[in-house]
Structures are given as structure tokens and as C-alpha cells.
Amino acid sequence: MKELAPMKELMPFYQAVDNPAALGRSITHKKVIGTLCSYAPEELIYAAGFHPMRLFASKKEIHLAHNHLQTYCCSVVRGVLEDSLSGHLDFLHGAVFPHTCDSMQRLSDIWRLKGRYPFFADVILPAKMNTPSANAYMAAVLTRFKTDLEADAGITITQQALADAVHLYNRIRSTLSSIYAHKSKYPASLTNRDIHALVKGSMLMDRQQAADLLDKVVRRLASADPAADHARTWGTKRLILSGSVCDMPALYDLFQDTGAAVVGDDLCTGSRWFEGLTDEDDEPIAAITRRYARRMVCPAKHQGLHTRAAHLVEKAQSLKADGVVFVLLKFCDPHAFDYPYIKAFLDDAGIRSLVLELDDSQDSLGQLATRIETFIHMI
Amino acid sequence: MTRTIDKENTKIAAAKKMRDIMTTYYLDALSASENNRQVAWITSGGPVEPLVAMDIIPVYPENHGAMIGSAKMGEDLCSKAEEMGYSTDLCAYARADIGCSVAKGGPIGGLPKPDMLICCNNICGTVLKWYEVQARYYGVPLFILDTPVCHTGFFPETAAYVKAQITEYIGFLETATRRKMDMDRMNQVGHLSLEGQKLWQQVLRTTAHKPSPMSAFDAFFFLALIVTLRGTTTAVDFYRELIAEMNDRIAKGISVVPDEQYRLLWDNLPVWHRLKWLSKKFSNHRACLVADTYTSAWCGAIQYIDPDNFLDSIAQAYTRIYLNIGIDQMADQVLDMIQFYDVNGLVMHSNRSCKPYSFGQMDIMRIVQKKAGIPVLMLEADMVDPRSFSESQMETRIDAFMEIILQRGATGRGGQ
Ligand code: SF4
Ligand code: SF4
Secondary structure, eight states: OTTSOOOGGGHHHHHHHHOHHHHHHHOOSSOEEEEOSTTSOHHHHHHTTOEEEEOOOOOOOOSSGGGTSOTTSOHHHHHHHHHHHTTTTTTEEEEEEEOOSHHHHHHHHHHHHHTOSSEEEEEOOOSBSSSHHHHHHHHHHHHHHHHHHHHHHTSOOOHHHHHHHHHHHHHHHHHHHHHHHHHHHSTTSSOHHHHHHHHHHHHHSOHHHHHHHHHHHHHHHHHSOHHHHHHHTTTOEEEEEEESOOOOHHHHHHHHHTTEEEEEEEOTTTHHHHOSOOOTTSOHHHHHHHHHHHSOOOTTSBSOSSHHHHHHHHHHHHTTOSEEEEEEETTOHHHHHHHHHHHHHHHHTTOEEEEEEEOTTOOOOHHHHHHHHHHHHHO | OOOOOOGGGGSOTHHHHHHHHHHHHHHHHHTTGGGTOOEEEEOTTSOOHHHHHTTOEEEOHHHHHHHHHHTTOHHHHHHHHHHTTOOTTSOHHHHHHHHHHHHOOTTTTSOOOOSEEEEETTSOSHHHHHHHHHHHHHTOOEEEEOOOOBSSOOOHHHHHHHHHHHHHHHHHHHHHHTSOOOHHHHHHHHHHHHHHHHHHHHHHHGGGSSSOSSOHHHHHHHHHHHHHSTTSHHHHHHHHHHHHHHHHHHHHTOOSSTTOOEEEEEESSOOGGGHHHHHHHHHHTTEEEEEETTGGGGGTTGGGOOGGGHHHHHHHHHHSOGGGBOHHHHHHHHHHHHHHHTOSEEEEEEETTOHHHHTTHHHHHHHHHHHTOOOEEEEEEOSSOGGGOOHHHHHHHHHHHHHHHHHHOTTOOTTO
């Protein structure tokens, strides 16, 4: 499987992923606003005429961030701060911080006090996603954010612009969902790394371009001979990844090399970003709020006591997964708190799992290889 | 102007009474079910007053965590949670509590089983996850009071959201107890709560006197009542006596650190398992930790409380607390304290357990160095888990820091 070169439709995604900063600098027709998590209301940013771009740690050596964050901080927060302080993100017009975990909360403060960019906004989302008062508050927060964007852009975001943005994002979401579905049905039709490139690339590149390119990928996949794909899936183990940010292409390769296909995920850099559509016939802010309320929560948000575990079990069963791999980042509290109970749910359902505690910046996965191989051979 | 004071005299007499009150409180809580009383576990920053008004016994896992730390049982109980799959990097209060629930160990044999859980996230996101864990374990209802962080301000939508939740909170308690809230009683409790907080503030402010009649180490101890018995006459009466004792000490010139020469401010939670050691260490340098940012959090929102409109006003008071604001506002409060207590230096505990308290500390440190011009010491430790504590390293760093303070002399104060 590995020797297959990515199909040509995927090349722009690979290019975007390879050097996000170069891509950021190349976007000159719009101001770029960095986003830090899947709760960033990108439709609003887009509708205001900005280019929303997800920030990933570039994994350069840490020098400057050590002056702001102690050693027990996750590599995402530390890495993104390093990139900002070192000037690596100087193409940004600003950034938006949705409230999620404690580490992000303080990164927002540190970032704001540094004041490197003209635009800055906190989007202080509720921690609960399951009550009417929290949903009402969420809609008010989104409205405030809309006003912040308008003030900076010097425009009024029309209902039409918002509706168009919602439509565009729905296109991206539904194509990514169908690509995931295809990968699950024909695991050899795309490599694991292709999936990573597609999702991450879509978070970085111009959204119109991403939507058009994703359409092409879907068409190309549809025209391929499923029988040929199917033959190549023989013996493949089916995996689901669960965690926060999983920005380690080498890890995806490692699964591939061991003969395992990633057929689904519950990741902030995966399904949680694109699952669920925004109702297009409703008032956009209300519709965006509703999508967040319905969408699978990140563990920094509350939506019931068993929601995440039940969701993962159901996903594993419906995708006929052979196993679940928790890709947890070191020092990530919300995910570390959920891990034991979710694992127990998987155990009860007879689904095997493996937990990897990773550092986003770690290049060598050598020590993990043996554990991963053992797990994959066992399932 | 050295005064020799009989060692026994420097002990604070109220400490014994405080211990008795806490013992009675825990005995009551532990025998709650035999007396047909309900127990609610609540986070330390949560609004306890409605519980008191409804005659529900509030229990604080964080206070219990502090007891576990002081009793040096932290490592054992944390390891228990780690065996259950919880990462060593999680808050040690949460780990110790989760471990203790299963092991039924700890200094008092575990906390009484909760009938309900009240989680207010104004201190951190950890409590949300921790209380979810306990809600699953005990199978009891969980109420989450979500207090959005005030990075730069308190917005109308935040006020409306938290107010709505205060109403939901009362409704939750009414369902749990199958009783209506008695609003007169609620008002009484509200008045007592505010009075208790004002008295607590007075207790803390006695240390502005030179020499200081008590230290932050004493404040860490006396804090338990304003946390657990806020809204009761017990807390009010006790703090009145404590203030009287402090004033008496001031009148007699009794200082907690013999021959106090230097005054320091502490930031972050205490290192519960090393309180004695640290206190001795600083006092050997004739330095008194006169105040801290932690214990003052329980009187930091007094300005927002309206005793005649208590329930409405606590929406703001419980949201705008020390940890739930931006680090620039936290730095301002630190600077105010430096001025008010007239200190020579700031000691910051970089606490592995508590990310919202510790991240941003380095920025606060630089603001303080720049604006107040006093030396700052950053100590790496953990409030409960002793495994990341290196006594020799700590000793060297404190000695070096005190050397700098000494060279600057007693005049090098932030307040001057
Ligand atoms: S990886 Fe975890 S700790 Fe880090 S920013 Fe994401 S949720 Fe927060
Ligand atoms: S120590 Fe910090 S992380 Fe732990 S419960 Fe307290 S505020 Fe939360």
C-alpha cells in the first residue's frame, strides 16, 4: 500500500500541510485569522471576508515559549506560542481563542498581552452544551464575535454572506464525511496519511479552493474500480483514533506500515471538525449554535456523563473497527480525565484499545512502533 | 529592636478551637445519612450559600485534598488513581480524591458519600472533568454552574447566563431535597456569608502590621472555615475571635516570625506536604510570608455582593474571582497586595497540579518585576504530590533568593 503515490488530486493538500506558513504568506487577497480549535466559528470569520486558518505547532525547537509556559504544558499550546513569538506567524492579521481547556485559556491571555497582531478575540463559549440557557448564551457569544469581526473589517456581515459561508462549510463537511465513508468502505483507496492531509489541508487552504478540490477527490474516488480497491483491503485491520490534535503524519504511516487502516476518528483534527451540518434554512447564528450543541463534544465541554464513550463505542461498532487507539497528548487534562471511563466502555463492548501518550513535537516514534505492532497483530 | 518572646506565646490560641470546629463539622458530615441529612460535594469556588440555606451539608473534596497533602498521604492516593488509568499529570486534588473514593483511605477514612455534586468551574476546567468522574462513580446528580472566564471583562450575556443558572441551581436543589427554598433563610445565610467574608478579609489584613501577627501559613490553616462554613454563624463568630486575638498580638508586639525583618508575598496554592519545612526555612531568614493570593480569593469578590439581593448579585461575585480573570488583572491584584502589605519579595509556587493558576505566572512575574521592582522567586513543586519536590534544590533557591533580599535591605520594599 505504501508504495502508492498519492493521487494527483491530493497534491494541493499535501503542499498545504507541508508548509502552512508558506501557504499563509501566499494568501494575499484576504487577511488571515488564526484559529486554535474546532470550536472556532469559522463561518463567521469567513463571512467577514477573512481567511480562517487553523494553527498547528510547527514543531520548531522551543526557545521563546519557555519564558511564558512551564514544562508541564501541552505541546500544542507551547508550540503555537513559540511560532508566534518567533515571528513564524507574522502573516497573521490576528487570532481567535474559543474557550476550551485551562491551558488554552491562559495561552489566550499571554497572546493578548504580547499584542503582536492587530486583531484578537476571545470567544468565551459555555462549558455546557446541553442546556437551553447555555445555548442562548452561546448564540449571544457568537453575536458578539460577529460584531468584533465587523468592527475590525469595517463592514457589516450580511445575512447573505453568512448563509453563503454556511453553505460553503457544509460542502466541505459533507465531502470530507463522504471521503471518510469511502475510506472506511475501501480502506486501500486512500492511505492513512492521505486522510490526515485532506483534513488538515482543508483547515489551512482557501475554503473555496478546498471545497472544489474535495469535490474532485470525491469524483475521482467514485470513478475508481471498487473491486480493485476491495481486493487490496484483504487482511487490513481497521482502526479508529481518539484524542485531541493528531498532527503526526509519521504515526499515520506507522499504522499503515503495520497493515492497519484508520477508518474513522474522534479527533479535534478530524471528525469533530467536520461532522454535522449547519441547517441552511434557519437564521445562521441560531443554526451554527445548534450545530455545536448537537456535535460530538470535545472533553473540555459537557454534554452528559457518558456521551463521548457511547459515541465512540457506536462509531467503532458501526465502522466494524478492530480497535481504538487513544492518541493523547502529554499534559492534556481534558482527554486524560476521560480516558479511563471511555476505555472501560470499550472493554465492556469487547473493543480492544491502546493508549499512546504523545508529544506533538516528537519526531521519532521508534519506541512506540513495537507497542503499535503488538497491538495491531493482537486485534 | 529584637524582642525575645516566650515560644509558647507565639502560638495562635484560636487554632485549637478551629480544629475542634472542623472535627465537629466532619463528624456531622460523616454521620449525615444516619441523621437523614443530605450531603453535597461542592468545589471550593462554588456558591455554598443555597446549600446551607437548604440544610444540606456541603463537603469540599479540595479541602479534603489539602488534608491528604498535609497528612503526607498524597503520593499513596494519587498512585491509586494512576493505577486506575489517570495520568500523573492531572491535578493531585482530583487524583487523590478519585483514589480515595475507591480505596476509602485517607486521613478521615474517606469523605461521606455524596447525594449530589455541585461543580462551579470558576477555578478551573479540571473540576468539570473530576466531578463528571465522581458523578459516574457515585451515580448521583451533578449540577454544573458554568461561570465563563472574564479575560477582559464581564459582559451582559455572561451576567444573564450565570443568573439563569443560579435559578436552575435552586431548582436543582429543590428537586433533590423535595423541599422549597425558604427565601428568608436564604437571605439570612447571604448576610452571614458576606459578613464572614468581610471578617476573613480583616483577618488577612491584620498582617499589614509590622511585625506581622500571623503568616500566610496560618492563613492556609484558618481558611478552612470560610470555605466550608461560609454563611454560618460558626464562621462569623470564629473569625471575630481570631481578629480579637490578632489585635491583641499586635498590641503586645507578638510576631509570628521572631525578629521579622523581611516580608514576602506568596502566590498559588500552598505546598501542603511541606508547610512546616517552608515556614521554618523562611523564618530562619527572618522572613515572614505575610500574605498570599490564594486565601484572599475567598474575600476577593466582596465588592460585587449585595446582601439584600444576594442570589442575583452572586452571579457576578462568583464569576469574577481571582482565577477566572485575565492574567493582567491578576497581576494588578498582586501589585495591590505588594503595596498594601509592603513586601520585599514575591514567592511564586509553580504548581504542577494547577495549570490555570500556574500558566501565566511567568508573565505576572515580569509585570511585577517591572512595576514593583521587587525580586521574584519561582519554586517548582506540587501542592499534594511530593514526587516532584526536591528539598535540596528548593533550599538552595530559597537561600539564594533571600541573599538578594538581604542585600537590598529592609527598605527595598514594594510599598515604598
Ligand atoms: S491538547 Fe489538550 S491541553 Fe492542549 S490545548 Fe488541546 S485540549 Fe488543551
Ligand atoms: S488545584 Fe487548580 S486544577 Fe486542581 S481543582 Fe484547584 S483550581 Fe482546579
